[in-house]
Amino acid sequence: MQAGHVPACMLFMPAGDGWGDNAHWIETRRIRNGNIRTLKALIFPGFCVIIAWVMIVYNDEIKRAFIGYYCADKPGNTSAQSTMNAVEAAEIQTGKDIAQMSEVEASAAVSKMDLNSLGTVYGKRIVIREYLAWCKNNSVFDPVSDGFLKALSPDLDISPEITRMIFRDDADLVLSMQKVCPLNNGHFEPVVLALAWMGLTKQQALALRDSEINLDERWVMRGDLVEYIPDAVWEVLSLFEQGRIGFRENRTATYQVVKDYSFDRFVKRFAPPDSSKIGEPLSQRQVESGIYRMNQRYIEKGYPPRLTYSNVWKSGRFHALLELERTGVDVFSFENKDKVMLTFGSMNYRNILWFYKAYKRAFDL
Numbered sequence: 030m031q032a033g034h035v036p037a038c039m040l041f042m043p044a045g046d047g048w049g050d051n052a053h054w055i056e057t058r059r060i061r062n063g064n065i066r067t068l069k070a071l072i073f074p075g076f077c078v079i080i081a082w083v084m085i086v087y088n089d090e091i092k093r094a095f096i097g098y099y100c101a102d103k104p105g106n107t108s109a110q111s112t113m114n115a116v117e118a119a120e121i122q123t124g125k126d127i128a129q130m131s132e133v134e135a136s137a138a139v140s141k142m143d144l145n146s147l148g149t150v151y152g153k154r155i156v157i158r159e160y161l162a163w164c165k166n167n168s169v170f171d172p173v174s175d176g177f178l179k180a181l182s183p184d185l186d187i188s189p190e191i192t193r194m195i196f197r198d199d200a201d202l203v204l205s206m207q208k209v210c211p212l213n214n215g216h217f218e219p220v221v222l223a224l225a226w227m228g229l230t231k232q233q234a235l236a237l238r239d240s241e242i243n244l245d246e247r248w249v250m251r252g253d254l255v256e257y258i259p260d261a262v263w264e265v266l267s268l269f270e271q272g273r274i275g276f277r278e279n280r281t282a283t284y285q286v287v288k289d290y291s292f293d294r295f296v297k298r299f300a301p302p303d304s305s306k307i308g309e310p311l312s313q314r315q316v317e318s319g320i321y322r323m324n325q326r327y328i329e330k331g332y333p334p335r336l337t338y339s340n341v342w343k344s345g346r347f348h349a350l351l352e353l354e355r356t357g358v359d360v361f362s363f364e365n366k367d368k369v370m371l372t373f374g375s376m377n378y379r380n381i382l383w384f385y386k387a388y389k390r391a392f393d394l
Contacts, residue, residue, distance in 0.1 A: 087120035112156040127177045128164045135180035191391035193333045196344035199261040209326040215275030215299035218323045223265040226345035237295045347388045
């Protein structure tokens with residue numbers, strides 16, 4: 030077993046004859062989600078002891094030594110590992126460690142790191158700054174380049190990532206959903222994402238009562254706030270509210286589903302009339318699973334993986350901030366911080382404005 034590979038868990042069993050003398054390690058690797066993982070197994074006569082799937086990164090031994098150093102006083106901290114995972118593809122492509130990359134090479138790598146928040150940029154800068162200093166202090170590379178720190182600037186333009194993962198407006202969202210899911214067949218996924226656009230959390234969306242939304246007057250409650258429903262989102266919600274039956278397909282047949290009125294919830298289940306699911310409210314897990322599958326279908330058609338609750342929620346909030354600014358409110362003035370925070374809730378104020386500037390720049394708004 031290589032130095033620095035610490036098993037996540039280990040199952041011990043009685044060894045019987047040959048304990049120790051005939052034991053040996055085996056290793057297999059696979060690619061998962063773009064990262065290389067290795068399975069370590071310790072083999073004894075008559076049985077196998079599996080250790081764990083372990084993440085492998087470029088310059089593995091160097092990175093693991095650094096992660097051990099970085100996390101020595103930060104038990105459970107995963108920022109170093111996630112940062113190294115994020116830059117691995119670029120390191121493999123260039124054949125260079127991030128401590129050796131020029132600013133030009135690092136800039137190309139940064140563009141592929143999914144840096145969609147200022148907090149992410151700052152977090153990775155902290156880790157990389159520490160990594161470069163550690164490499165210098167331990168003479169790991171000669172010389173050590175600071176190109177990556179220059180490329181990963183707090184002033185970094187993330188417009189390309191914005192256009193890939195964020196929706197310009199509600200019409201953009203609805204057109205994207207229509208590519209993978211009909212809006213008039215009783216599917217809950219478009220409805221839940223429409224409510225995400227309106228700023229509702231998952232819990233709020235699933236708990237929304239029929240009395241807390243009025244499509245005739247075009248408003249929905251977001252906590253204690255009343256939000257106006259824009260055209261494209263209104264169409265999605267209206268089609269769902271008016272729907273009574275729908276159709277689903279399996280491998281052998283098409284069958285009918287009906288809306289379940291057992292609960293006072295706007296997001297209702299559609300199921301076969303004789304289904305045991307009738308009378309059960311949709312769970313958050315079922316909703317998350319449905320949206321995940323919807324996003325996978327979207328990806329399979331060649332689109333970026335942006336049909337997630339988080340991406341839709343952020344998109345809706347930044348568009349709401351744009352609408353607020355169009356009314357004459359200076360959203361960049363600290364005097365109006367409360368109005369900005371009312372739109373977003375618990376997000377970091379500085380992060381919101383940084384992201385919002387990138388959103389406006391990305392879509393030329």
